[in-house]
Structures are given as C-alpha cells and as structure tokens.
Amino acid sequence: MKKTIFKGAATAIVTPLTKDGIDYEQFGRLIDWQIEEGIDAIVVCGTTGEASTLTDEEHRDAIAFAVKKVNGRVPVIAGTGSNDTAYAIELTQFACEAGADAILLVTPYYNKATQKGLIESFRAVADVSTKPIILYNVPSRTGCNILPATAAILAEHPNIVAIKEASGNISQIAELAALTRGKLDIYSGNDDQIVPIMSLGGIGVISVLSNPMPKATSELCRKFFEGDVAGAAKMQLDLLPLINALFCEVNPIPVKAAMAAMGYCENYLRLPLTTMEPEHEAKLLALMQEQGIDVGGKA
Numbered sequence: 001m002k003k004t005i006f007k008g009a010a011t012a013i014v015t016p017l018t019k020d021g022i023d024y025e026q027f028g029r030l031i032d033w034q035i036e037e038g039i040d041a042i043v044v045c046g047t048t049g050e051a052s053t054l055t056d057e058e059h060r061d062a063i064a065f066a067v068k069k070v071n072g073r074v075p076v077i078a079g080t081g082s083n084d085t086a087y088a089i090e091l092t093q094f095a096c097e098a099g100a101d102a103i104l105l106v107t108p109y110y111n112k113a114t115q116k117g118l119i120e121s122f123r124a125v126a127d128v129s130t131k132p133i134i135l136y137n138v139p140s141r142t143g144c145n146i147l148p149a150t151a152a153i154l155a156e157h158p159n160i161v162a163i164k165e166a167s168g169n170i171s172q173i174a175e176l177a178a179l180t181r182g183k184l185d186i187y188s189g190n191d192d193q194i195v196p197i198m199s200l201g202g203i204g205v206i207s208v209l210s211n212p213m214p215k216a217t218s219e220l221c222r223k224f225f226e227g228d229v230a231g232a233a234k235m236q237l238d239l240l241p242l243i244n245a246l247f248c249e250v251n252p253i254p255v256k257a258a259m260a261a262m263g264y265c266e267n268y269l270r271l272p273l274t275t276m277e278p279e280h281e282a283k284l285l286a287l288m289q290e291q292g293i294d295v296g297g298k299a
Contacts, residue, residue, distance in 0.1 A: 027062075126154075
C-alpha cells in the first residue's frame, strides 16, 4: 500500500492578491486560521489559488511561503501542473526542493492530449518527483479527461498515489474505484459530491468550500469516517445551497468574494477573471450568514 498524504479535507486555498502582487501578510493569516480551524491539509497554487495567472516567480514564492508558514503542522500540497510538461517538471522539482509534502498535477490543459499522451506526461513528471503525486482530473476546465483505465495504468507508478476527481461523473468515479482499489487514493474535487465519492471508497476532499468553512468541511469527513453516514449526508445536503453559490460563477470568483467579505483578502482577481456580479454576491453573502459566518456587515 502506498502512503496516504492526508485523510479528510484539504483546502484549495485562495491566493490573496492586490494590484501589486501577492499579499503575504494576509496569506499567512489565512493559512494560520485554516490550521486553527482543523483543516487536514493545504493545497497552494491550485485552480482556486489562481495559479494560471501567477508569474513563475510568484508561483514559486507562494509555494515556498506556504511551506515555511505551515511549518509541518499539516501537509502542504503544491500545484505544479502545466500544459507544458517540461515546465511542470521544473515546477515539480522546485516544489520538492522547497519542502512541499506532495504535488498536485492537473491534466495538461488546452493541448487535449490523448490518453497515451497523458500517461507519458504524468510519468515524465513522476519520474523526477521526490514527493508523492496527486493527479487532478477536471475535464470541464482542461478539455481532457483521465479515463479510469488510464488512471489504473498510472497507479502502477510508485510516486503516483492519489487522484482528485472533479469530472462530476459518479459512474466514471465508481469505475475508477473498482479498477484502482488499494493502489490510488481518491479525493473528491467537487464539494457537492464529497459524501457520494467517500461512499465509493474516497478518503476526503480537496475543497473550495473549506476556504470559508474549514471546520465544517473537516467535520463532514470525520462524521463519515466515524460511521455517522447519515450525519455526513445531512451536512452535505444542508451545505448544498452555499456550495452552489460558490460555483454560480466560475471558481475562484465567488470564493474570492467570500474570503474578502471575511477579511482575508481583497476582492481582487486578474483578468480574464472579473469580480462577482452584485446580485450573485448578495445571495452568496446571505447564505454565508445563514451558516453563521461573519461577513463584516456586507450582506
């Protein structure tokens, strides 16, 4: 059996940005709060962290900062995927040297690689990595789907230990679980499917919801693992309106608005992303208040 990186909820953390770059003071506050609230791991420079518009220097600095700030309290998982395999290799090597505990490797986007291309690309990165790798399947954003049979082949690589499944296709995820049992840990990549995926053998979630609600997201997972499946399912359904609001515009637009209202960042995104539409933001903040989240009187 391969070593499990984490079990429970990991936050795909936002990157606090200003017009001048990354706000490391706010980033540090946010990381500390997440850990204090009981989150099980931190994912830096993922989709939610706006990795696609960070400069190379910012990307590397954000990874190094997160590793230093977390200081071993929870695992740090660094997003290093790219549509350019050579660049993904460079970033992965940097993250390993910087002390990240694991790597999150998204499918090469835009290129629309064949399954053979995916296998060769992921293997090329895994061959040079000194840390375990989580594959990241999100075809709605990348135009490329890791098929279960492909994941099963990749699971034979000693450094490829898990997959974040955000295809939204439960039937595909069931097939993935059947083909890879014991060889690949499965994390939900969709907050509205945490319990369904755990019921198929998944061991947690890499979450957007846990940015504003780390304690509740971790608790949902713990309930399930402790055998309170009904309690976990109730939490999943009770949180569904807020989850839907967090995805009513493309991620990370809504969660950036949410975290800004909580005082952890500016509501600032880089083009082509723009700030949330006012009517959507009002609904999001109202739903956050219903969950007991202080939005600073902005709702």
